[in-house]
Amino acid sequence: MQLKKKPITGMKDILPKEMEIRDYVLSVMKDTYKKFGFVSMETPCVEHLENLNSKSGGENEKLIFKILKRGEKLKLEEAKTEADLVDGGLRYDLTVPLCRYYANHQSELPSPFKALQTGNVWRADRPQRGRYRQFMQCDIDILGETSNIAEIELILATSTFLGKVGFKKFTIRINDRRILKAMAAYSGFEEKDYDTVFIILDKMDKIGIEGVASELEKEGFDEEAVKKYLTLFANISNDIKGIEFLKEKLEGFLPDDVSGGLIHIMNSVDKAKQSSFGLVFDPTLVRGMSYYTGPIFEITMDDFGGSVGGGGRYDEMIGKFTGQNVPACGFSIGFERIVMLMLEHDFSVPKGMGKRAYLVEKKVSDEKMQEVLMKAMAERAEGMEISLNIMKKNKKFQKEQLEAEGYTEIVEIFAD
Amino acid sequence: MQLKKKPITGMKDILPKEMEIRDYVLSVMKDTYKKFGFVSMETPCVEHLENLNSKSGGENEKLIFKILKRGEKLKLEEAKTEADLVDGGLRYDLTVPLCRYYANHQSELPSPFKALQTGNVWRADRPQRGRYRQFMQCDIDILGETSNIAEIELILATSTFLGKVGFKKFTIRINDRRILKAMAAYSGFEEKDYDTVFIILDKMDKIGIEGVASELEKEGFDEEAVKKYLTLFANISNDIKGIEFLKEKLEGFLPDDVSGGLIHIMNSVDKAKQSSFGLVFDPTLVRGMSYYTGPIFEITMDDFGGSVGGGGRYDEMIGKFTGQNVPACGFSIGFERIVMLMLEHDFSVPKGMGKRAYLVEKKVSDEKMQEVLMKAMAERAEGMEISLNIMKKNKKFQKEQLEAEGYTEIVEIFAD
Numbered sequence: 001m002q003l004k005k006k007p008i009t010g011m012k013d014i015l016p017k018e019m020e021i022r023d024y025v026l027s028v029m030k031d032t033y034k035k036f037g038f039v040s041m042e043t044p045c046v047e048h049l050e051n052l053n054s055k056s057g058g059e060n061e062k063l064i065f066k067i068l069k070r071g072e073k074l075k076l077e078e079a080k081t082e083a084d085l086v087d088g089g090l091r092y093d094l095t096v097p098l099c100r101y102y103a104n105h106q107s108e109l110p111s112p113f114k115a116l117q118t119g120n121v122w123r124a125d126r127p128q129r130g131r132y133r134q135f136m137q138c139d140i141d142i143l144g145e146t147s148n149i150a151e152i153e154l155i156l157a158t159s160t161f162l163g164k165v166g167f168k169k170f171t172i173r174i175n176d177r178r179i180l181k182a183m184a185a186y187s188g189f190e191e192k193d194y195d196t197v198f199i200i201l202d203k204m205d206k207i208g209i210e211g212v213a214s215e216l217e218k219e220g221f222d223e224e225a226v227k228k229y230l231t232l233f234a235n236i237s238n239d240i241k242g243i244e245f246l247k248e249k250l251e252g253f254l255p256d257d258v259s260g261g262l263i264h265i266m267n268s269v270d271k272a273k274q275s276s277f278g279l280v281f282d283p284t285l286v287r288g289m290s291y292y293t294g295p296i297f298e299i300t301m302d303d304f305g306g307s308v309g310g311g312g313r314y315d316e317m318i319g320k321f322t323g324q325n326v327p328a329c330g331f332s333i334g335f336e337r338i339v340m341l342m343l344e345h346d347f348s349v350p351k352g353m354g355k356r357a358y359l360v361e362k363k364v365s366d367e368k369m370q371e372v373l374m375k376a377m378a379e380r381a382e383g384m385e386i387s388l389n390i391m392k393k394n395k396k397f398q399k400e401q402l403e404a405e406g407y408t409e410i411v412e413i414f415a416d
Numbered sequence: 417m418q419l420k421k422k423p424i425t426g427m428k429d430i431l432p433k434e435m436e437i438r439d440y441v442l443s444v445m446k447d448t449y450k451k452f453g454f455v456s457m458e459t460p461c462v463e464h465l466e467n468l469n470s471k472s473g474g475e476n477e478k479l480i481f482k483i484l485k486r487g488e489k490l491k492l493e494e495a496k497t498e499a500d501l502v503d504g505g506l507r508y509d510l511t512v513p514l515c516r517y518y519a520n521h522q523s524e525l526p527s528p529f530k531a532l533q534t535g536n537v538w539r540a541d542r543p544q545r546g547r548y549r550q551f552m553q554c555d556i557d558i559l560g561e562t563s564n565i566a567e568i569e570l571i572l573a574t575s576t577f578l579g580k581v582g583f584k585k586f587t588i589r590i591n592d593r594r595i596l597k598a599m600a601a602y603s604g605f606e607e608k609d610y611d612t613v614f615i616i617l618d619k620m621d622k623i624g625i626e627g628v629a630s631e632l633e634k635e636g637f638d639e640e641a642v643k644k645y646l647t648l649f650a651n652i653s654n655d656i657k658g659i660e661f662l663k664e665k666l667e668g669f670l671p672d673d674v675s676g677g678l679i680h681i682m683n684s685v686d687k688a689k690q691s692s693f694g695l696v697f698d699p700t701l702v703r704g705m706s707y708y709t710g711p712i713f714e715i716t717m718d719d720f721g722g723s724v725g726g727g728g729r730y731d732e733m734i735g736k737f738t739g740q741n742v743p744a745c746g747f748s749i750g751f752e753r754i755v756m757l758m759l760e761h762d763f764s765v766p767k768g769m770g771k772r773a774y775l776v777e778k779k780v781s782d783e784k785m786q787e788v789l790m791k792a793m794a795e796r797a798e799g800m801e802i803s804l805n806i807m808k809k810n811k812k813f814q815k816e817q818l819e820a821e822g823y824t825e826i827v828e829i830f831a832d
Binding site: 003004005006008011012013014016019023030034035040041042043045047048065066068070074076085086087088090100101103104111124147149267271272273274321366369370374376380384385389390401404 | 439450482486502773817
């Protein structure tokens with residue numbers, strides 16, 4: 001019986017060349033984050049459907065891979081709706097499981113809890129180039145810390161990691177959900193309309209300020225409000241001065257500590273950072289998820305479009321699981337995007353202690369083979385990568401394959 | 417809305433203490449296997465149900481977590497059986513996906529292909545202590561190599577890894593499926609009964625030779641055959657002499673190259689190994705899966721019962737996917753068991769460059785906080801693990817928590 005060779009729709013097999021980069025990126029990431037005091041944690045890939053459908057997942061809740069009940073629990077004939085058939089689902093992010101985990105284990109965890117999670121998540125999105133239905137997420141979160149040291153450390157850790165894997169030119173944009181709200185309130189929008197306004201604002205980099213204006217008007221918002229809103233944006237500089245400008249302008253709308261906090265974050269990151277990325281205030285930064293409550297941030301590579309990571313503060317989410325709010329702040333790296341960029345730009349993983357391949361003629365004596373094995377084992381113990389192979393008839397092709405794998409030094413061993 | 421705090425039935429949240437060991441073991445494993453020329457590869461966690469149900473998975477095929485069809489594909493009202501509702505399943509091992517992967521990508525892969533896979537698998541087993549429905553498997557496989565160098569390298573790589581994570585006293589038992597068959601044939605069992613005979617033989621270490629005798633007789637096997645069979649076992653020594661003895665005894669039943677191959681494997685491993693584990697010939701070793709075709713092996717820790725890994729040659733499995741047989745040989749490590757042993761025996765992960773925690777009084781000036789941040793960043797760059805925290809009211813408890821995390825050096829920073 002011949003079986004299906006292709007992976008299941010929308011998911012991919014990963015070839016060794018890409019895996020080498022993935023392993024390298026993950027290992028540098030874990031190593032870097034641990035230096036910042038983050039500790040690894042893990043939740044099962046399968047999560048209660050009730051938790052996944054808790055309205056914290058936004059659009060992702062429509063994309064859940066659901067798992068069929070088993071044995072006696074599955075009552076196919078009585079089942080009326082999909083919900084009667086399933087009891088679990090594959091997680092679509094690491095944040096919902098993190099909240100459940102924290103609620104479950106809070107008493108066993110240090111406070112603040114600095115969590116490092118790397119793992120696959122699944123979304124039944126329409127398959128498209130470069131986007132798959134299974135992909136890796138890498139999150140760091142600090143739970144239980146009200147002070148801005150959380151934001152500062154998250155940004156420093158993430159930027160240090162990016163620097164270590166070789167990205168030098170990137171920009172971190174920063175904003176605060178409370179600034180977004182205050183700007184909308186100041187301009188005269190009603191609170192019920194904020195989300196609609198922000199979804200349109202989020203397109204600023206694609207459609208420009210005129211595009212935003214016309215979409216806001218199309219939605220039927222008050223012309224005055226739209227004008228006031230966009231004039232405000234036109235006058236804000238992308239630095240601390242911009243924040244100070246808004247502090248004055250939004251008096252009465254913006255809580256007192258917001259601008260100071262944001263300035264402290266920007267100043268501290270600027271002073272302590274060890275790579276030379278840009279850090280800018282961007283009042284148009286929205287971030288999709290409505291669960292954010294404070295500072296939000298996003299990373300973009302200067303030479304390539306699109307975000308490669310982002311995060312923010314979500315102080316009210318864990319309370320949904322525990323009934324008691326816990327301050328929380330996280331930063332998620334776009335692992336798949338970073339790996340794709342490295343693959344496309346022929347990034348090569350730093351060389352180790354050297355690679356050597358042995359090609360041993362098939363008819364060598366057992367004794368001679370054992371000598372080669374002993375030599376290979378000694379060289380491996382010294383840190384070298386040694387590939388031991390039986391020589392093939394088509395030796396030329398075999399050598400080409402080994403060279404493609406990075407074995408530039410090839411030693412041939414013949415029978416006596 | 418309060419949500420479910422516990423993980424889904426049979427799966428577990430992993431706490432930082434265990435994760436530290438898991439991360440360490442995985443990192444040493446990958447590092448070691450790469451020195452042997454293995455390259456990482458990955459398949460999706462979700463696999464075609466047809467492939468999972470291809471009869472290569474044995475009993476595991478009954479334990480598949482199945483995934484509900486989505487959108488228009490799900491026709492709940494027309495569905496008559498479970499099979500109408502599902503199209504994918506979570507993989508229960510890494511071997512079936514490896515075969516599909518190889519069939520799909522053979523032309524892009526080197527030959528032989530030395531594959532390293534680590535990843536979760538899922539089995540809807542009855543939950544029990546220490547066994548979970550999601551667990552990590554770590555496999556190395558060599559595809560496309562007929563010679564015994566495959567077995568030798570697999571055993572050397574695995575034993576080197578175990579030595580590196582600190583296991584010194586273990587035993588690798590080795591046998592060959594063809595010896596098992598020849599012994600059964602020599603004794604007079606019929607080929608159709610082999611599997612039944614082997615299942616009983618497999619219990620030798622639990623019920624002893626008398627137990628095996630009585631179970632074989634209970635099955636109604638010929639008394640003469642049972643006697644001949646067990647007399648044979650009683651006379652075999654656990655070393656190369658045992659293999660030589662069988663070579664003579666089983667003449668006409670055992671293919672010529674089998675004993676020589678096994679002796680070559682044992683001699684070579686013994687000569688080249690770099691840790692002092694035991695290597696013994698064990699004619700009672702069966703290994704569960706019927707897909708094995710040649711040498712088989714299993715590791716046990718001398719001080720703790722039970723297997724911590726095993727594998728063997730399965731030359732006929734890939735042919736089921738491609739229609740063309742490819743020689744294949746693999747070794748799988750019992751990752752969860754190894755981690756559990758290390759946890760139970762208070763194994764501590766080797767210390768890095770040092771750990772230091774800063775406790776900073778909340779009311780320090782922004783400038784002073786920035787100084788601390790700069791210091792922390794410099795120390796991290798030097799390789800230290802630095803945890804930066806705001807001092808709490810209950811400083812004593814906070815320090816105890818940090819010490820439990822391994823931060824024995826705690827520096828307090830007060831406002832000027």
